[in-house]
Amino acid sequence: MAASLPEDLYFGGIKELNRKLQSREISAVELVRAFSERLETIGPRYNAVALSLAKPAAKEAKDIDGDLKRQRFRGPLQGIPYGAKDLLAVAKQPTTWGARPYAQQVFDEDATVIAKLQKPDAVLIGKLAMIELAGGPDYNSAAASYTGPGLNPWDPTRWSGGSSSGSGIAVAAGLVTFALGSETSGSILCPAAFCGVTGLRPTYGLVSRHGAMALSWTLDKIGPIARSAEDCGLVLQAIAGGDDQDPGSAGKSFYYAPEFTRDLKMVKVGLATEDIDDWAEPAARPAFQAAYDVIRSMGLDITEAKLPHFDYDLLIDTIISAEAASIFEPLIVSGKVDELQDAKQIAAFKAAIDIPARDYLKAMRVRSLIQSGFRDLLAEVDVLLAPAFYDIAPKINLPFDQQQDKRPTPKKPGLSALIPAANMAGLPALCLPCGFANGMPVAIQLVGRPFTENLLLTIGREFQARTDWHKRRPPVSASPAAA
């Protein structure tokens, strides 16, 4: 029998759903079944699903109902349905990394983040589609995925963003309450921005990557995509923490405590006016300007800021390519790399294996200077504010290199390189939906010092108290005719 819930519940926040579970207004079994059916029905229309876990989820939900009946409350995530990017190992289940050569891969233990979410009894209902191998050294098409191109719920002729494609889609379409994604350089922020949901890239080392596919040891991070900054904070609290099995672990925990963040009037925000005036797609400028005005109205101290001057794309390309080629050396030398979907990614892998050590080490040495530059910049301002992406999601029917922006490159760089720059510095970022351009969502990003997630989330929560962009829903219906 088909389960269904009032539409609002599919778009409810974590605390709201958990309150309904605790008050027995709805059971965990009902909630999990309804979300699982929705994920299985709607998810494939958008190529969002790698694997449904409806059966084990239903069993888990039954146990949770037993606990709830006995008033054994385990926190706000108890009974909440979520999805995980298919680069995270789930014991005894296929973990494809979005790539045909790994379609039959099964691990015998859970990734640390999956195990951590079991403690507060969050319920994993599915593994979510992704760009193959999280993009590898490079890729040129939304179709670079074993499960097909991620289609945007706001307009299925456009891309969902990637590489955490399914995670962005599933949250936006109300198929899960939150999802786990990963970012090496932009893979949480991109789908969050393009799908109109909230995404948090944690500080490097705050969340264990044990059991996650490695693309770049020195850049990979795992973080939540959710409906709000508050939900991201609740999830981060559950998944953060030291882990001896992750050599990059910082050994730090995270407690979501926005009430203890300092007065926002004492927070200095750096931005670049040319980001909106010169870099942003003209149709998106009013939304970005309005978002900056909201931030200003919150009483934050706004000032101009500039990134340290480096060729960030050159440096991050070299680092990701060299590390990825080493990680996937067996795939490359065996020739199985040819089974990937994206010709550009195959070629980049094959070429990247010959990157000389001197290039990698030079890029990593310059990266030290970038970190030093950011320490100086973030001594002057507490937070950097910029558009998450300057354009709306691209069309899926053309390779990326055939839909380049025809506008001339602006003379002043502004904060346009903030994603690769802040990733190389290991800094946290929060992506907040801030409006629409040509019917598609656009978003801003906030970047802070290492381990200042609470400050970013507090600003995000206040921003979302003053706006309702994060509550907007795409035109998704469970009815097949509405696909």
Place this chain on the structure above:
Amino acid sequence: MAFLTRRQLALALAAAPCALPAQQATAPAAVASKDLTAAGEEYRKHSVKLAAIEIPMATEPAFRFKA
């Protein structure tokens, strides 16, 4: 992460819920030699640009991130 034995793998796959069908999986890409040449050329350009960046001799690679 340890891999399963072939027997364990076969059992796991038999027990696992099927991946959802009807998504738009496509055939693997064919890589033309011009793609490989272009990718190699791109990294060679990177090499030239990286070599031109002047940094203090004492600069060590970034392998640690401090708060």
